[in-house]
Amino acid sequence: MDRSRQHVSSETEWESRVGYSRAVRAGPHVHVSGTTATDEDGNVVGRDDPAEQTRYVLEIIQNALEEADTTLEDVVRTRIYVVDIDDWDAIGRAHAEVFGEIGPATSMVEVNRLISPELLVEIEATAYVGSE
Template identity: 55%
Template sequence: MKRTNISSSSPWEEKVGYSRAVKVGRTIEVSGTVSTDNSGEVVGLNNAYLQTKFILLKLENTLKQLGAELSHVVRTRIYVTDISKWEEVGKAHAEMFLEIKPATTMVEVSKLIDPKFMVEIEATAIMKE
Protein backbone atom coordinates (compact mmCIF):
# COMPACT_ATOMS: atom_id res chain seq x y z
CA MET A 1 0.00 0.00 0.00
CA LYS A 2 1.11 3.50 -0.74
CA ARG A 3 2.23 5.58 2.23
CA THR A 4 2.14 9.39 2.30
CA ASN A 5 3.72 11.42 5.11
CA ILE A 6 2.77 15.06 5.72
CA SER A 7 5.10 17.39 7.58
CA SER A 8 4.18 20.58 9.38
CA SER A 9 7.85 21.64 9.52
CA SER A 10 7.65 21.67 13.31
CA PRO A 11 11.11 21.44 14.88
CA TRP A 12 9.79 18.59 17.04
CA GLU A 13 9.24 16.38 14.00
CA GLU A 14 12.95 15.98 13.32
CA LYS A 15 13.91 15.83 17.01
CA VAL A 16 11.40 13.08 17.76
CA GLY A 17 11.14 11.42 14.34
CA TYR A 18 7.48 11.70 13.39
CA SER A 19 5.14 13.16 10.78
CA ARG A 20 2.17 15.51 11.22
CA ALA A 21 0.05 12.89 9.48
CA VAL A 22 0.45 9.55 7.74
CA LYS A 23 -1.91 8.16 5.12
CA VAL A 24 -1.80 4.45 4.26
CA GLY A 25 -4.51 3.29 1.93
CA ARG A 26 -7.76 4.94 3.04
CA THR A 27 -6.61 5.46 6.64
CA ILE A 28 -5.11 8.71 7.93
CA GLU A 29 -3.53 9.08 11.36
CA VAL A 30 -2.95 12.66 12.52
CA SER A 31 -0.36 13.13 15.26
CA GLY A 32 -1.05 15.03 18.44
CA THR A 33 -1.66 18.63 17.43
CA VAL A 34 -1.31 21.71 19.60
CA SER A 35 -2.37 25.31 19.12
CA THR A 36 0.63 26.91 17.40
CA ASP A 37 0.57 29.07 14.30
CA ASN A 38 3.09 28.93 11.44
CA SER A 39 5.55 31.11 13.38
CA GLY A 40 5.43 28.78 16.39
CA GLU A 41 3.37 31.14 18.56
CA VAL A 42 0.64 29.75 20.79
CA VAL A 43 -2.87 30.67 19.65
CA GLY A 44 -5.43 31.07 22.45
CA LEU A 45 -3.04 31.51 25.34
CA ASN A 46 -4.84 30.53 28.58
CA ASN A 47 -8.05 29.77 26.65
CA ALA A 48 -8.96 26.09 26.25
CA TYR A 49 -11.82 26.83 23.84
CA LEU A 50 -9.67 28.88 21.45
CA GLN A 51 -6.83 26.38 21.58
CA THR A 52 -9.21 23.52 20.78
CA LYS A 53 -10.88 25.41 17.94
CA PHE A 54 -7.50 26.32 16.38
CA ILE A 55 -6.26 22.74 16.72
CA LEU A 56 -9.34 21.37 14.98
CA LEU A 57 -8.95 23.86 12.14
CA LYS A 58 -5.32 22.72 11.77
CA LEU A 59 -6.50 19.13 11.77
CA GLU A 60 -9.04 19.93 9.05
CA ASN A 61 -6.32 21.59 6.95
CA THR A 62 -4.05 18.55 7.35
CA LEU A 63 -6.83 16.23 6.21
CA LYS A 64 -7.49 18.42 3.17
CA GLN A 65 -3.82 18.12 2.18
CA LEU A 66 -4.41 14.37 1.98
CA GLY A 67 -7.71 14.62 0.09
CA ALA A 68 -9.89 13.98 3.15
CA GLU A 69 -12.30 16.04 5.21
CA LEU A 70 -13.65 16.18 8.75
CA SER A 71 -16.51 13.85 7.84
CA HIS A 72 -13.91 11.09 7.41
CA VAL A 73 -12.80 11.37 11.06
CA VAL A 74 -13.81 8.28 13.04
CA ARG A 75 -11.87 8.96 16.25
CA THR A 76 -10.38 11.85 18.18
CA ARG A 77 -8.23 11.69 21.28
CA ILE A 78 -8.14 14.83 23.40
CA TYR A 79 -5.50 15.44 26.04
CA VAL A 80 -6.10 18.34 28.45
CA THR A 81 -3.99 19.66 31.29
CA ASP A 82 -7.07 20.73 33.28
CA ILE A 83 -10.13 18.48 32.99
CA SER A 84 -12.25 21.18 34.66
CA LYS A 85 -12.08 22.95 31.26
CA TRP A 86 -13.83 20.01 29.57
CA GLU A 87 -16.91 22.05 28.65
CA GLU A 88 -14.85 24.66 26.78
CA VAL A 89 -12.97 21.92 24.94
CA GLY A 90 -16.17 19.99 24.30
CA LYS A 91 -17.94 23.07 22.93
CA ALA A 92 -15.23 23.61 20.29
CA HIS A 93 -15.21 19.88 19.46
CA ALA A 94 -18.99 19.86 19.04
CA GLU A 95 -18.87 22.90 16.74
CA MET A 96 -16.74 20.88 14.34
CA PHE A 97 -18.09 17.36 14.91
CA LEU A 98 -21.70 17.55 16.14
CA GLU A 99 -23.10 15.99 12.96
CA ILE A 100 -20.14 13.64 12.40
CA LYS A 101 -19.93 12.29 15.96
CA PRO A 102 -16.61 10.41 15.88
CA ALA A 103 -15.63 8.20 18.79
CA THR A 104 -13.59 10.27 21.22
CA THR A 105 -11.68 10.23 24.46
CA MET A 106 -10.80 13.20 26.66
CA VAL A 107 -8.26 12.63 29.42
CA GLU A 108 -6.34 14.88 31.76
CA VAL A 109 -2.57 14.65 31.59
CA SER A 110 -0.09 16.20 34.00
CA LYS A 111 1.50 18.37 31.31
CA LEU A 112 2.16 18.76 27.62
CA ILE A 113 5.48 19.54 25.90
CA ASP A 114 5.09 23.29 26.60
CA PRO A 115 3.26 24.62 29.67
CA LYS A 116 1.38 27.11 27.43
CA PHE A 117 -0.47 24.22 25.78
CA MET A 118 -3.72 23.31 27.47
CA VAL A 119 -4.99 20.88 24.80
CA GLU A 120 -3.51 18.38 22.36
CA ILE A 121 -5.63 16.40 19.90
CA GLU A 122 -4.91 13.48 17.60
CA ALA A 123 -7.29 11.91 15.10
CA THR A 124 -7.96 8.93 12.89
CA ALA A 125 -9.79 9.31 9.58
CA ILE A 126 -10.91 6.70 7.08
CA MET A 127 -11.62 7.95 3.59
CA LYS A 128 -14.45 6.61 1.47
CA GLU A 129 -13.56 4.23 -1.32
Protein backbone atom coordinates in the same frame (compact mmCIF):
# COMPACT_ATOMS: atom_id res chain seq x y z
CA MET B 1 -3.51 -4.44 -0.63
CA ASP B 2 -2.09 -0.97 -1.33
CA ARG B 3 0.92 -0.34 0.92
CA SER B 4 1.62 3.19 -0.24
CA ARG B 5 2.05 5.90 2.37
CA GLN B 6 1.58 9.60 2.06
CA HIS B 7 3.22 11.84 4.64
CA VAL B 8 1.85 15.29 5.44
CA SER B 9 4.30 17.71 7.00
CA SER B 10 3.75 20.96 8.84
CA GLU B 11 7.46 21.61 8.28
CA THR B 12 8.07 22.59 11.89
CA GLU B 13 11.38 21.84 13.55
CA TRP B 14 9.69 19.32 15.82
CA GLU B 15 8.91 16.82 13.05
CA SER B 16 12.54 16.18 12.13
CA ARG B 17 13.71 16.52 15.71
CA VAL B 18 11.27 13.93 17.04
CA GLY B 19 10.85 11.89 13.84
CA TYR B 20 7.17 12.12 12.97
CA SER B 21 4.75 13.54 10.41
CA ARG B 22 1.75 15.82 11.00
CA ALA B 23 -0.31 13.09 9.36
CA VAL B 24 0.17 9.80 7.55
CA ARG B 25 -2.22 8.30 5.04
CA ALA B 26 -1.84 4.56 4.61
CA GLY B 27 -4.42 3.14 2.25
CA PRO B 28 -7.86 4.28 3.42
CA HIS B 29 -6.62 5.35 6.86
CA VAL B 30 -5.35 8.80 7.83
CA HIS B 31 -3.74 9.30 11.22
CA VAL B 32 -3.16 12.86 12.41
CA SER B 33 -0.52 13.23 15.11
CA GLY B 34 -1.18 14.89 18.43
CA THR B 35 -1.77 18.53 17.54
CA THR B 36 -1.45 21.59 19.75
CA ALA B 37 -2.34 25.25 19.31
CA THR B 38 1.13 26.22 18.12
CA ASP B 39 1.43 28.45 15.07
CA GLU B 40 4.10 28.27 12.36
CA ASP B 41 6.35 30.60 14.38
CA GLY B 42 6.14 28.42 17.48
CA ASN B 43 3.75 30.73 19.35
CA VAL B 44 0.83 29.34 21.35
CA VAL B 45 -2.54 30.55 20.06
CA GLY B 46 -5.16 31.21 22.75
CA ARG B 47 -2.75 31.10 25.68
CA ASP B 48 -5.32 31.02 28.49
CA ASP B 49 -8.37 29.93 26.50
CA PRO B 50 -8.94 26.17 26.13
CA ALA B 51 -11.80 26.68 23.65
CA GLU B 52 -9.71 28.94 21.42
CA GLN B 53 -6.84 26.45 21.54
CA THR B 54 -9.24 23.64 20.60
CA ARG B 55 -10.60 25.60 17.62
CA TYR B 56 -7.07 26.35 16.38
CA VAL B 57 -6.01 22.71 16.81
CA LEU B 58 -9.01 21.56 14.79
CA GLU B 59 -8.09 24.01 12.00
CA ILE B 60 -4.62 22.48 11.85
CA ILE B 61 -6.13 18.99 11.79
CA GLN B 62 -8.54 20.02 9.01
CA ASN B 63 -5.64 21.35 6.93
CA ALA B 64 -3.64 18.15 7.44
CA LEU B 65 -6.62 16.04 6.40
CA GLU B 66 -7.12 18.12 3.28
CA GLU B 67 -3.46 17.66 2.35
CA ALA B 68 -4.08 13.92 2.68
CA ASP B 69 -7.06 14.22 0.30
CA THR B 70 -9.76 13.74 2.89
CA THR B 71 -12.06 15.88 5.05
CA LEU B 72 -13.29 16.27 8.61
CA GLU B 73 -16.37 14.27 7.61
CA ASP B 74 -14.15 11.19 7.30
CA VAL B 75 -12.90 11.42 10.90
CA VAL B 76 -13.96 8.35 12.88
CA ARG B 77 -11.95 8.95 16.08
CA THR B 78 -10.49 11.81 18.08
CA ARG B 79 -8.45 11.70 21.26
CA ILE B 80 -8.35 14.82 23.39
CA TYR B 81 -5.66 15.34 26.03
CA VAL B 82 -6.26 18.19 28.50
CA VAL B 83 -4.19 19.52 31.38
CA ASP B 84 -7.27 20.49 33.42
CA ILE B 85 -10.33 18.27 33.14
CA ASP B 86 -12.39 21.16 34.55
CA ASP B 87 -12.02 22.69 31.07
CA TRP B 88 -13.94 19.76 29.59
CA ASP B 89 -17.09 21.75 28.81
CA ALA B 90 -15.32 24.57 26.89
CA ILE B 91 -13.16 22.07 25.00
CA GLY B 92 -16.11 19.78 24.35
CA ARG B 93 -18.23 22.62 22.98
CA ALA B 94 -15.43 23.72 20.63
CA HIS B 95 -15.04 20.09 19.50
CA ALA B 96 -18.80 19.89 18.90
CA GLU B 97 -18.70 23.03 16.72
CA VAL B 98 -16.68 20.96 14.25
CA PHE B 99 -17.75 17.38 14.93
CA GLY B 100 -21.31 17.71 16.27
CA GLU B 101 -22.94 16.37 13.10
CA ILE B 102 -20.05 14.02 12.24
CA GLY B 103 -20.00 12.31 15.63
CA PRO B 104 -16.65 10.50 15.73
CA ALA B 105 -15.78 8.25 18.65
CA THR B 106 -13.73 10.27 21.12
CA SER B 107 -11.98 10.27 24.46
CA MET B 108 -11.02 13.18 26.69
CA VAL B 109 -8.27 12.44 29.17
CA GLU B 110 -6.55 14.67 31.72
CA VAL B 111 -2.77 14.52 31.57
CA ASN B 112 -0.17 15.92 33.95
CA ARG B 113 1.23 18.32 31.37
CA LEU B 114 1.91 18.89 27.70
CA ILE B 115 5.20 19.87 26.07
CA SER B 116 4.79 23.55 27.00
CA PRO B 117 3.03 24.97 30.08
CA GLU B 118 0.95 27.34 27.89
CA LEU B 119 -0.64 24.40 26.06
CA LEU B 120 -3.98 23.33 27.48
CA VAL B 121 -5.17 20.77 24.92
CA GLU B 122 -3.75 18.33 22.37
CA ILE B 123 -5.86 16.38 19.90
CA GLU B 124 -5.23 13.36 17.65
CA ALA B 125 -7.56 12.33 14.85
CA THR B 126 -8.09 9.23 12.74
CA ALA B 127 -10.00 9.25 9.46
CA TYR B 128 -11.23 6.41 7.28
CA VAL B 129 -11.76 7.25 3.62
CA GLY B 130 -13.08 3.94 2.35
CA SER B 131 -11.53 1.66 -0.19
CA GLU B 132 -8.90 3.02 -2.55
